[in-house]
Amino acid sequence: MRPTLKKPERTPDGGAERTVTFEDRAGKSLLRTEGVYKQFNGVTVLRDVALDVRYGEVHALMGENGAGKSTIIKIITGVYEKDAGRIMIDGEPVEINDSHDARRAGISVIYQELSLVPALTVAENIFLGQEPGRYGVTGRSEMRERVSALIDRYGFRIDPDAVVDSLGMSQRQMVEILKALSTDAKLVIMDEPTSSLSTAESERLFETIDLLRQKGVGILYVSHRLEEVYRLSDRLTVMRGGEVVGVLDHDEIVPKTVTTMMIGREIRDANARRGYKIYEDNVLEVSHLRYGKLLRDVSFKAYGGEILGIGGLVGSGRTELVKCIYGALRRSGGDVTYRGAPVSKSIGRNIRAGFGFVPEDRRVEGLFPALSIGRNITVASHDKLSRVSVMNKGAEQRWAEEAIKNYDIRPRDRGYRAANLSGGNQQKVVLGRWLAREPDVLLLDEPTVGVDVGVRAELYEYVRFLASRGSIIIMVSSDLFELTHIADRILVMHGGVFFEEFTGAAATQAAVLLAASGQHTDEGVALI
């Protein structure tokens, strides 16, 4: 049923000024959460979380993956039910159990994958579902009028009649924001908005955010990027392990403090690997790799027996780098050689030559939902399980059973449909598919995203075992703990090149995080 929206209060002059503005409320408390708890099948994900966002304020929210950021947002926007605690808007407690309640309370959210309809124009998208006009006839003129009013008021530069399909990413985000404002949103939550934006587009987004702030709209800005948070936010809440660690004012935001708050004590994990054997002969060399504007000039060597971690922010081209090596993307320049011989452009030949690739997006690029666990595991190894292209079913079954046992995939039933597996088990299936082949070169892209801690440790074990057997492991990861504890050597990407390399002791999480934002640790405190 279409949400019944309270009609926007008509300003007296009845002119274009239709929606209410909040300049007058700047500084007053807009959103406050108190004592919010949340558990997911036994695991406490949020513990006594308190957030406070004011009108006319950009409030940043930072924290490592799995710190509970997205969970609290999903609770505020009614996607999840909170187990305990209160949410207050303008000081009064509010019940939010679905997205319509959230919208009615003036809360709107812009996720990374936007919820726009490509074939419709900007104006149509903004008013989709609540078109003005009578008797079902879309009041196009009124719609365009109100959109232009919104655009002028917030100083956006966008044509209401442009089809969304023809817009760039930042413009689409502007449309998403306009859509929120058109429903008199008081609070706009942005989740990693700049991850797929160019620097120019990010600049435009920052201007937009400043405009919103001047109009008194509250903004909750979730990001990993320190310099953005420093530049934009009035206050910053840092979360770790499901708890709010602290709230910093603008001038308290210093890289050192922020990173330590995010990471906690610099715990040196006992079983961090020491002393691994390098197999000089098993070498993969990448020289002057270019891919569009994303990878400008990337060169490095990776040796057998070593786990090479690739750090960097989302959008720094790490996935593209790995895909260029694997043959999934056609590189614009430079070359890749393995044991001296150039790596082929055909994925099939590379696999037979000993390459393996665990993709980042399990659902789309890794799993075959309609097939069984067994088939998902053996799908990459038909060459080893068949003679004259006839499958050896016995060998196939044994191969699958062994992988299920080795990598502890649950349920232990070869015929079970992969679609019904949990996230962790799905990842284990995709990983098991490659580990079972004992590849000479294993490329991993964010292998432990969305996997619980227990499974994560197992995955590290298997990867380490493979490295110890002399294989090259290249692991792209945004998980600082993973980089600093699992990888033996870390290359951090920034601006299309390798910005910095860390080995051994120098590889502290803070240093890596800073490098990812293009900061060398010894360059003093001030950020750009």
Added chain:
Amino acid sequence: MSVRRFFGGAWGQRIVILALIFAVMAVAEPKFFTGSNASSVLFAISIYGMMACGMLFVVLLGGLDLSVGSMAAVSACIVAQITMKSGYSGAGLLTGIVAAIAASIAVGVLHGLCVTYMRMPSFIVTLSTKYILYGVAPIITGGSFIYYPQEMDSNSAVNFIYSLGNKRIANVPMPVIFFAAVVVIAGFTLASTTYGRRLYALGGNPTASALVGVRVRRDTVAAYVVSSLLAALSGIVLSSVNMQAGQTLAQGYEGSVLMAMIVGGINLAGGEGTISGAVFGALFAGLINNMMTLLSVPSDFQKAVQGAIILVAVCINAYSGRRAGRVKLPAAPAEK
């Protein structure tokens, strides 16, 4: 395997449906259970059964091949025309068959290229080639029909053609033997060869298939070639059954093949379906027609009954899909 899961699974349902049919026929027309009836049902479904095995390769990829009927007609016309022109010589027959096979491969490759390189929807591509082939058939025969001469003795080529369709080995008609052979070979290919494994992967998730080394374009083209090839084979066998070849041979067979697929529980969005499904679908359709004839259902009733049964089968498949916890793949053919 728990009983409930068994009956939830595909084979469980099929046994229930068969049991239902046998029960009805046991009461209404016991002669249903004679050996000759079984052979006549198998004979009736052998032609479009072969086509169904071929089209299954394409359906597994979420595509469709509406041109199988016209392809059968064109191949039959090619064989008939070349054989006739060569005075019904053995060499003429051989060249005819080779030419027909070459033609079907060419059409299959055309379909594959249009679907992969041009990314055109297979529904429209094969609908167009259906019209084109329907028009090409009379151009090949220079008119309408070619009749194979009746008298058998003198001519070895004509004998061979006649035997293709009408000979019986151990009282089993040749078309049924061809059908069985196609089922075994196609079944083996899908169930136990690397190509079969890749097809199921490709149908389920084309992006992931590319990342595990599947050559998406080559395997897709191969699937369309198999479909046209088997359509050609069934066309040649059908023309030898009727000892004639022409434009309207196997007209509308693509409809029966689609029915067999749907009833056989094959997901037209791709990624799911087995040869046993296609065979059961064809068998079920054949049994229904056989039942209707034996129970002398008036012919103007038969089309409505057929439509109703297919609709019920569609509901059963959808329902069992959901109940067995299967993930419903995207409704539209996956080639978007």
Added chain:
Amino acid sequence: MKRAMKIIATILTIALAVSVISSCAPKESDAGDAPVAGGIALSGKDIRNDPLKIAYITLSTAGIGNRMHELAYEEQLSYYPNVDFQFFDGEYNPDRQRQILNECVTQKYDAVIIEAMGTEELNRAIVEAEEAGIPVITMNSGASAIHTLHIEGSDYEIGYKAAELLGEAINGTGNAILLDVPAEQKAMGRMGTGFEEGLAAKFPNIKLLEKPGIANWSQENANTAMRDFLTKYPNPGDINIVYGASDDIAIGAIQAIEAAGRQDEGILVFGNMGYPTGLQAVKNGSMFGTGFSDIYLEDTSSLTLALYFISAGINSISAGYTKTPVISMYVPPITAENIDSYIEVSHWKQVPGVFTS
């Protein structure tokens, strides 16, 4: 900007419509002159010299019958080089035949011969053609609207005749099976109805066991249906006579009988149309008989009559018919006795690649 585009699109649509209205040539008056009251003058065209256009709208050009039409008309028209004779494919679709008939009126054909797909569906188009001065001759299944001539090698009669012959051959007692036309074409092909009514009228104690419609007139569907009946009536003598709506259907039944190994039970199979396969089957004794629709004769007579109407400038309107004249062509049943003479008469031998015995 959007508005500019809308205007262009609508202008385009209006332009199309306007061009239709503006190209308004004067309404066609009929070709021939107005009929002269009282006196009868040859007011039509000179069929030897004037360029004429005659159309033949078939049920479908896919059948073998079409090869005989081509032979018959080409031979006759060798005397009339000035006649442009055109075959049209009706695709077993009355809507398609209606469009083609309208087309003939537009192209001012001088005469139209049509195997109407249904007795009602083409009335309006036929009347329009007649009003445009075009004589319309319907073959086999006619049309209820008044038109110049209806020639029927009537299916009904040959079906009735077949019932008589088959009934006598089994001395009036036994069981019969009718393999009829496809269900949706029952209105058009009435040989099955003729057989059924003939049997009921003449042989009360011959029981009609089954009368299914055979889809697409196809031999393999008839084969399948007959196999099922052989299963249903397994004992010798259960089935005595089988009537097929066409030779293809009858031969399908014969194949089924042979496949079931019951060919020597003396089941008499009767076909229809008298196409090459049917004639050969009667000749080699596997088929009891068939109805011989002499397409060559029908075509030559329809052509000669068409030429007559053109030259006399007659059609149902100008002649003021109140009923459509009907000529029934005698459709001789063919059995073993007269098969040889009919093969000679049937001209099928002249059609290449068809009759090799």
Added chain:
Amino acid sequence: MKLRISTRNVRKLVSAGLVVVLMLVFSLSADSFWNWRNMGNLFHDAAFLGLIALGLSFVMTGGGIDLSVGGIVCVTAILVSRFGTLGGSSVPGVLAALFAVLCGGAFGLINGVLVTRVRLTEFVTTLATGILYSGLGLLLAYRDNGKLSGVIVPKGIQNESFLSLGEKVGGTGVFLVTYIWIALSAAMYFVMRRTNFGLHTYAIGSHSRSAGMSGVNVRRIKTLGFVISGAFAGLASAMLTANMTAASASLGNNGYEFQGIAACVVGGIALGGGKGDPVNAMIGAIFLQTILNGLLKFNIQAYWSYVIQGVIIIAATAFDTLFGRVTHMLRERRSIAGREAV
């Protein structure tokens, strides 16, 4: 103001241009093409296909497909011929046509409910209901109130006012159905481009998940799409029956659904949804009918027209997908080029 032609109208101009070119070719090479009567016939025959394509355009722009329109035409023809001569009285023609539209809509509703409520896949469901409906038509054709009607021949419809629906209008020589078709196309263009229903249909066709999240009632819109498709098939069936003065049971085998879909695709409506509107369907119908009508002018064998039809449909689709991909590529390259590394 820069004249910026949006891709969708360029696509319309292209197909309209092709139609005009085709007409020019035929009128130059055949004297009887460009004259009053032939154009009247062309637009008359295009009207029936056009009405069916018009109904289909709603389902297709919503990302769906409806293979049952052929069956609906068949069964509605029989029903309307029975209704027209109910108990010997002659029911006013307009009422009979309305009855046909309601029947068509009801059959469309059945499709809609099966697809949205029972959640069956569209392709398979409408294929099955198509056979069921044409089977019903066949069933009813020869059964007069229950028993097999003695006279095997379906009686012609004795209802003057209903039959008058199939005639030409006044002196203009243009059939009533052509006017109705052009008027409805314009009306439906308005519905698609100006009303919320049209907007929501596009939204579903382009990205049904986002549409659903923005509060569009996907289920209701899809069902309405099928009802409209059925209703238009019903109207086309009534007008065809009025023109042919009888309901023929073989209407179900003429493949109207495939011709309708081909007309929409050739006209520029994408099979995937979200693109095209009733004017595309209209142009597509005129395009196909022009080919059929034009080919009759020449003394070519019937089978050549099949080959030409098939080639033209494949060429138009190839052009469409290429056209779509080129514009998509341009946009993509623009956005990728802009993105440098962080």
